[in-house]
Amino acid sequence: MKRRFVLAATAAAVLIAGGATTAVAVNTGGPGSPQSDARTSAQLAATAGAQGAAADGGREDREAGESGDAGRVAGAKSDAAQAAVAALRAVPGTVTEIELDEERGALVWEADVLGRDGAWHDLTLDPLTTRVLRSHTDRDTSGAHGQDRVRAALHGTTVDAASAARAVGQGRGTVTSVDFEDDHGAKAVWEVETVTRDGKEHTYLVDPRTAAVSTAPADDRDDHDGSADDHDGADD
Structure with missing residues (x-):
């Protein structure tokens, strides 16, 4: 049986953005282990954050487009x-x-x-x-x-x-x-x-x-x- 060697020490980084705190840990746990579950949760949280940011950006683009429509209409002068x-x-x-x-x-x-x-x-x-x-x-x-x-x-x-x-x-x-x-x-x-x-x-x-x-x-x-x-x- 081969022994599993730890190649990296455990590290933690905390990022605070929009009131949410995300912790990322480097570990060597295998699938199903507590460490693996923690890593999966962190990845899902990061993905959800990215999707939320993209949605916010899309909403801002739509709002900007709507404002542009109103601006173009205002520039017509005649009705x-x-x-x-x-x-x-x-x-x-x-x-x-x-x-x-x-x-x-x-x-x-x-x-x-x-x-x-x-x-x-x-x-x-x-x-x-x-x-x-x-x-x-x-x-x-x-x-x-x-x-x-x-x-x-x-x-x-x-x-x-x-x-x-x-x-x-x-x-x-x-x-x-x-x-x-x-x-x-x-x-x-x-x-x-x-x-x-x-x-x-x-x-x-x-x-x-x-x-x-x-x-x-x-x-x-x-x-x-x-x-x-x-x-x-x-x-x-």
Whole structure:
């Protein structure tokens, strides 16, 4: 039988961090021995501490991101209603979506307008002055039946994009997007997204006939992608 030699003397180090004390001991005990159990406990405690620190760091990153969202919104100066009105001055018709977005690192308002000329118009507006920076007209008639569907859904409505933004923007945060959804259950609605001062996003539904505001169901908030390219129900 070979004898077990002690190659290192027992040492202890105590680290105090965040009110917790962790002791690490060097020993030669085998698996199942008191020394081994103590070493395993210390390793688990150290791992838990590292995971806690990582979680704290992730939470701080999320909070910083939320603060950044609020800061970007504050830098827009103009609101969604003003941007929608400006888009209609440039292209007569109906604004079906207005969204605050970033383009090449710069903040802009992007608007979709179903024009009186029967075409979709994509506009980019300055968030400070609401001046139209760029405009693109899609005269592809392949999606004409999609336009007809949107027009049918809009028929008889009395609440436009600007009005929907004003209805939600009273005490519910800063409106970052207004989107006409004609496939929202049995009736069409305006889907309005906001950002509050704490950087949190919220989604509301506005009745296009009465301007009544309700909170969007969780599933609708998760499924909505806010893509301006979809032209709010127009077929691709």
